[in-house]
Amino acid sequence: MKTATGLQRETVRGGLNGRHLLNRYSTLIALAVLFVIANFVSEFFVQPQNLTNITLQIAVNGILAVGMTMVILTGGIDLGVGSVVGLTGVILGMTQGYGVVPAILATLVCGVLIGLWNALFIARFNIPPFIATLGMMTIARGFALYLSNGAAVALDENQFYEQLGTGFLPINISAVVLGLIFLLVAFVGFKSMRQKRFSLDSILAFVLSLAGVGLFAWMYLSYQGIPYLILVFAVIALWGIWVLTQTAFGRYLYAIGGNAKAAYLSGVRVKKNLVKVYVASAVLASIAGIIMTTRVGSADPNGGNSFELDAVAAAVIGGTSLAGGYGTIGGAMIGAFIIGILNNILILANVNPYFQFIFKGLIIIAAVLLDMKNKQQK
Amino acid sequence: MIKLEMKDILKEFPGVRALNDVTFSANRGEVLALLGENGAGKSTLMKILSGVYPYGTYEGDILVDGQVCRFANTREAERAGIAIIHQELNLIHGLSIAENVFLGREPKTKWGTIDWKRMHGETQALLDRLHLPFHPTHLVSTLSVGQQQMIEIAKAISIQAQILVLDEPTSALTESEVQRLFDVIRELRREGVTMIYISHKMDEIEAICDGITVLRDGSSVGSARIGDVTRNELIAMMVGRDISQMFPKAESVPGDVILSVQNYSVKKSPDTYLLQDINLDVRAGEVVGLAGLMGAGRTELVMSLFGALGLKAEGTVRISGTRVNIQTPRDAIQAGLALVTEDRKESGLVLSMNVRENTSLVSLQTLSSRLGKLDHKREHGLAARYIEELRTKTPSAETNVNNLSGGNQQKVVLAKWLATQPKVLILDEPTRGIDVGAKVEIYQLINQLTQAGHAVIMISSELPEVLGMSDRIVVMAEGRVAGELARADATQESIMKLATKGA
Ligand SMILES: Nc1ncnc2c1ncn2[C@@H]1O[C@H](COP(=O)(O)OP(=O)(O)OP(=O)(O)O)[C@@H](O)[C@H]1O
Ligand SMILES: [Mg+2]
Numbered sequence: 037m038k039t040a041t042g043l044q045r046e047t048v049r050g051g052l053n054g055r056h057l058l059n060r061y062s063t064l065i066a067l068a069v070l071f072v073i074a075n076f077v078s079e080f081f082v083q084p085q086n087l088t089n090i091t092l093q094i095a096v097n098g099i100l101a102v103g104m105t106m107v108i109l110t111g112g113i114d115l116g117v118g119s120v121v122g123l124t125g126v127i128l129g130m131t132q133g134y135g136v137v138p139a140i141l142a143t144l145v146c147g148v149l150i151g152l153w154n155a156l157f158i159a160r161f162n163i164p165p166f167i168a169t170l171g172m173m174t175i176a177r178g179f180a181l182y183l184s185n186g187a188a189v190a191l192d193e194n195q196f197y198e199q200l201g202t203g204f205l206p207i208n209i210s211a212v213v214l215g216l217i218f219l220l221v222a223f224v225g226f227k228s229m230r231q232k233r234f235s236l237d238s239i240l241a242f243v244l245s246l247a248g249v250g251l252f253a254w255m256y257l258s259y260q261g262i263p264y265l266i267l268v269f270a271v272i273a274l275w276g277i278w279v280l281t282q283t284a285f286g287r288y289l290y291a292i293g294g295n296a297k298a299a300y301l302s303g304v305r306v307k308k309n310l311v312k313v314y315v316a317s318a319v320l321a322s323i324a325g326i327i328m329t330t331r332v333g334s335a336d337p338n339g340g341n342s343f344e345l346d347a348v349a350a351a352v353i354g355g356t357s358l359a360g361g362y363g364t365i366g367g368a369m370i371g372a373f374i375i376g377i378l379n380n381i382l383i384l385a386n387v388n389p390y391f392q393f394i395f396k397g398l399i400i401i402a403a404v405l406l407d408m409k410n411k412q413q414k
Numbered sequence: 415m416i417k418l419e420m421k422d423i424l425k426e427f428p429g430v431r432a433l434n435d436v437t438f439s440a441n442r443g444e445v446l447a448l449l450g451e452n453g454a455g456k457s458t459l460m461k462i463l464s465g466v467y468p469y470g471t472y473e474g475d476i477l478v479d480g481q482v483c484r485f486a487n488t489r490e491a492e493r494a495g496i497a498i499i500h501q502e503l504n505l506i507h508g509l510s511i512a513e514n515v516f517l518g519r520e521p522k523t524k525w526g527t528i529d530w531k532r533m534h535g536e537t538q539a540l541l542d543r544l545h546l547p548f549h550p551t552h553l554v555s556t557l558s559v560g561q562q563q564m565i566e567i568a569k570a571i572s573i574q575a576q577i578l579v580l581d582e583p584t585s586a587l588t589e590s591e592v593q594r595l596f597d598v599i600r601e602l603r604r605e606g607v608t609m610i611y612i613s614h615k616m617d618e619i620e621a622i623c624d625g626i627t628v629l630r631d632g633s634s635v636g637s638a639r640i641g642d643v644t645r646n647e648l649i650a651m652m653v654g655r656d657i658s659q660m661f662p663k664a665e666s667v668p669g670d671v672i673l674s675v676q677n678y679s680v681k682k683s684p685d686t687y688l689l690q691d692i693n694l695d696v697r698a699g700e701v702v703g704l705a706g707l708m709g710a711g712r713t714e715l716v717m718s719l720f721g722a723l724g725l726k727a728e729g730t731v732r733i734s735g736t737r738v739n740i741q742t743p744r745d746a747i748q749a750g751l752a753l754v755t756e757d758r759k760e761s762g763l764v765l766s767m768n769v770r771e772n773t774s775l776v777s778l779q780t781l782s783s784r785l786g787k788l789d790h791k792r793e794h795g796l797a798a799r800y801i802e803e804l805r806t807k808t809p810s811a812e813t814n815v816n817n818l819s820g821g822n823q824q825k826v827v828l829a830k831w832l833a834t835q836p837k838v839l840i841l842d843e844p845t846r847g848i849d850v851g852a853k854v855e856i857y858q859l860i861n862q863l864t865q866a867g868h869a870v871i872m873i874s875s876e877l878p879e880v881l882g883m884s885d886r887i888v889v890m891a892e893g894r895v896a897g898e899l900a901r902a903d904a905t906q907e908s909i910m911k912l913a914t915k916g917a
């Protein structure tokens with residue numbers, strides 16, 4: 037019998053071949069290919085201004101995708117988030133008179149309540165998540181329309197909302213922040229590279245993440261700095277990654293999605309964790325609602341329509357399995373970027389906007405097909 | 415007359431060479447035993463034979479009746495007369511027995527619809543042949559693991575194969591079910607069917623097989639006729655070393671009562687009892703064997719004690735003298751219980767996670783800071799420690815448990831519970847599917863635990879194991895305690911007498 041460590045070294049060295057890398061980085065490669073194609077479609081694409089705009093457009097979907105990935109990991113789904121974006125926008129608009137902090141608190145509390153309601157039916161009464169949140173989708177939309185009488189609610193002039201929605205962190209502070217992030221990524225990356233004994237895999241991950249940060253730095257610094265909204269998005273995405281990779285709660289989500297019975301028998305409080313994850317998803321949706329409202333300057337009760345599908349698409353393109361158990365936030369973020377860049381390309385290429393839907397649908401199907409093929413090979 | 419030959423078979427998975435030059439042959443009407451440690455490559459070899467791993471994913475040749483066969487899938491292998499009963503159950507729970515038996519080959523009427531009458535009739539005939547008291551329309555989900563295994567066997571028989579592979583078919587069967595299976599095997603042998611029989615149970619091999627082929631670390635290391643080799647020689651061939659003592663029971667001095675169960679009853683419905691008036695004391699440093707026929711309520715008892723049965727229990731349970739009220743597995747874990755369930759795939763492992771993640775699953779809370787941050791270093795350490803201690807054969811701690819051999823998966827489940835340092839470790843069929851060498855290792859682990867003052871409750875359908883490892887044997891029948899035997903007084907006969915009492 038070979039010892040475990042002896043075999044381990046063998047895998048690290050032997051397990052790295054072209055196909056392995058292709059599988060592992062397939063979504064990232066897809067993103068890169070899209071990036072190159074975009075350059076051919078229009079030279080305007082690589083302009084820092086356009087790139088910054090793309091990230092702004094992606095932010096809302098990206099935030100929703102963080103929550104959606106967590107929910108899907110448990111084997112569930114949250115179809116209500118699009119309507120929650122609309123409803124919470126309206127609530128922000130209607131409570132704005134009480135001041136910024138109370139209005140935002142009211143919006144977040146609304147998110148918590150919606151999450152608890154979903155969880156009540158899913159965890160307590162065992163209603164399939166698809167049905168429970170499909171119900172929430174219409175309920176929340178109904179409330180949004182009822183509260184606003186079907187009309188958009190404009191935000192009054194307010195320094196905070198304007199900055200949050202459309203402002204930029206001053207360029208010199210942005211430079212410092214991005215520099216620090218670069219150093220942090222380099223430091224963390226180097227540590228993990230050393231831990232993995234400088235395997236090709238870890239070196240590649242190191243280079244790619246530094247290149248990613250570099251790209252962002254270039255794009256924001258050559259335009260107007262980091263948008264505040266992107267800061268919120270980045271914090272949320274990092275929080276999501278932290279939860280899934282660094283906490284017991286995150287691990288429980290994978291376990292529940294992989295085998296709920298085994299997780300329960302291992303002492304995992306399945307119901308409690310489901311409550312947490314549906315609340316997280318709804319609260320993230322209300323943050324997305326706030327952000328979208330401040331960006332546009334008014335709350336549309338019909339806003340956020342079909343956003344849930346974009347969030348599911350981002351998660352799935354990023355490798356999350358709808359059956360639960362597999363998936364990462366990083367993947368979902370790449371998925372959100374793929375969708376965002378694709379939209380941008382279609383706009384730049386003057387493609388009929390209705391075609392966007394068709395393209396997006398095809399991309400989702402292709403992504404899942406690719407993912408399934410990869411998994412079969414393993 | 416040689417029916418089947420497999421020549422120079424080589425199979426690699428990413429990072430592991432599972433088979434490395436295996437050659438063997440089997441005659442028509444022969445039952446050939448395929449022996450080897452956990453992870454030796456037995457299941458992999460049989461998956462190649464039955465088309466699960468298609469032609470092109472391995473090297474070497476399969477010859478049936480002297481003809482080279484290249485199966486692209488299991489369908490083609492079936493058509494060539496090869497059927498397999500896999501080590502892990504593969505039934506669809508939401509379908510009936512008949513639907514499972516004929517899945518993918520349903521008999522059709524002339525209208526092209528399913529011929530239910532024929533399907534049910536043929537299934538009934540199969541069930542009768544195996545003496546199974548079920549109706550073809552029963553849902554598979556209502557059957558126990560052992561009963562499901564019998565349905566798998568019925569399914570394989572219905573294909574009327576020339577070559578039948580049985581990969582650890584008896585691991586979930588009762589004694590009488592095993593006998594029925596053996597009757598069927600003998601019958602098939604008379605009909606000229608060639609069978610390949612994989613098992614870690616030497617008694618069975620000696621009882622039913624004609625020849626033996628041994629695999630070690632992915633290579634065939636020898637073949638023999640039954641009767642030409644002694645059991646010890648066989649074991650030495652498998653594990654590459656001598657095993658002097660099958661049951662290395664350490665003498666232990668029982669200490670205080672750790673787990674005390676009094677007047678414990680669980681009702682299935684307002685007037686039928688699942689468990690009735692159970693009294694059971696388990697002392698520190700003691701192994702209590704729970705014996706009984708399948709359906710005697712042993713699994714139900716431990717599941718209920720562990721808070722996992724979902725039915726209300728009456729009576730009192732004390733742990734180290736304090737009364738506990740266990741409602742959920744989490745309560746049980748906090749009270750110091752650990753339960754290795756009988757079905758690792760269904761309730762033991764999270765198959766989508768790797769060895770490390772499965773090992774640490776119950777201990778995550780102790781492995782994280784108050785803020786909930788996981789201590790990855792300690793987690794890696796924990797996993798590495800148990801891989802070494804249990805000698806789990808895995809490429810690394812990061813390997814998906816789905817890719818481990820059955821026996822090594824069981825070791826991962828054991829590791830998960832040992833990592834919690836439980837006061838009382840409950841083992842439900844702990845050595846199911848585990849090879850001889852690893853069994854001894856697990857027994858030694860049980861010894862270590864009892865010597866450190868832990869208590870162990872062991873459910874096992876293998877009487878030699880119960881007899882060999884228990885200090886005390888509690889025999890259950892029909893949801894009650896039928897009697898208790900001290901180690902010195904217990905024999906297979908005395909246990910069976912109690913187990914069948916009143917039945
Ligand atoms: N799909 C797979 N991917 C990677 N490795 C695998 C896969 N399947 C099996 N292996 C490895 O191949 C080796 C042989 O496994 P196999 O299941 O054939 O063992 P076995 O002899 O049937 O053992 P057991 O008695 O425990 O059932 C093991 O080391 C196992 O980890
Ligand atoms: Mg096997």
